[in-house]
Amino acid sequence: MQKPRVLITMLITVATLCLLGACANTPVITSSEKAVAKPATADFTRPNHPQTEACQAPDYHTLDSIVRVATLEVGGGDASGVVIAPNVVLTAAHVLEGNEAGLVYIGQRYKKAVVLGEDPYSDLVLLGVGTENLEPIALSEMSLRISEAVWAVGYPLAQQRTTTQGEFFSYRNGGLLTSAEIKAGSSGGGLLRCENGKFRLAGMVQSYLAYYRHGEPVSYPKRSISVPADAILAFVHIHGIEL
Numbered sequence: 001m002q003k004p005r006v007l008i009t010m011l012i013t014v015a016t017l018c019l020l021g022a023c024a025n026t027p028v029i030t031s032s033e034k035a036v037a038k039p040a041t042a043d044f045t046r047p048n049h050p051q052t053e054a055c056q057a058p059d060y061h062t063l064d065s066i067v068r069v070a071t072l073e074v075g076g077g078d079a080s081g082v083v084i085a086p087n088v089v090l091t092a093a094h095v096l097e098g099n100e101a102g103l104v105y106i107g108q109r110y111k112k113a114v115v116l117g118e119d120p121y122s123d124l125v126l127l128g129v130g131t132e133n134l135e136p137i138a139l140s141e142m143s144l145r146i147s148e149a150v151w152a153v154g155y156p157l158a159q160q161r162t163t164t165q166g167e168f169f170s171y172r173n174g175g176l177l178t179s180a181e182i183k184a185g186s187s188g189g190g191l192l193r194c195e196n197g198k199f200r201l202a203g204m205v206q207s208y209l210a211y212y213r214h215g216e217p218v219s220y221p222k223r224s225i226s227v228p229a230d231a232i233l234a235f236v237h238i239h240g241i242e243l
Helices: 231-238
Strands: 006-011 016-019 064-070 077-083 089-091 100-108 109-119 124-128 149-154 164-174 176-179 188-196 200-213 216-228
Touching: 064 200, 077 149, 077 231, 109 231, 124 231, 149 176, 149 200, 149 231, 164 216, 176 200, 200 231, 216 231
Parallel strands: none
Antiparallel strands: 006 016, 016 200, 064 077, 064 100, 077 089, 089 124, 100 109, 109 124, 149 164, 149 188, 164 176, 176 216, 188 200, 200 216
């Protein structure tokens, strides 16, 4: 089994917090940089107070559109991705580390996927690959409310797909801080929310909170960061992808 890789992002806090992503051997980001960028401009508006309806756990039809992603290199890492448009998969940029292609597991096999667009600053990358009959997950059009239920879906530790439920806490450096627990390999997966009775993509799973103990990172339980849907939408629009 391939080893998942780790991204460490330092934050200036009393406890010396850091963000750990789902893959290893990625560069350390200094405390003067942000892990997630808010879009500078966007030609759309988002309501501040959504009217949502209760949902049960995400159904298999929705979950199947969150896929496994891997690097082309032997011994590279495994991560997660989300089908957001026909033949387009969104994942975290730190997963591919600047490579022009990757692998996506669809239809019981890995398919080669090419990079359609990348923004390392926002940690987003778009992959072009045949998604067959997988239905794209629509981006959320409403802002998350404090304590709103969310579901993080991905492939932690290069194993089977998992779904963990949590709640939204706040924005941290432009990212969504939630209690949905994730592990290495979850990067690029989907953060889902219930919007008007349907599951929508509230964000892309990026990293989890941790602190250093004796020089080693120790994760905080149930503290994860996701890139918000509005940043994803702005990124997708820049690269001419129709949703």
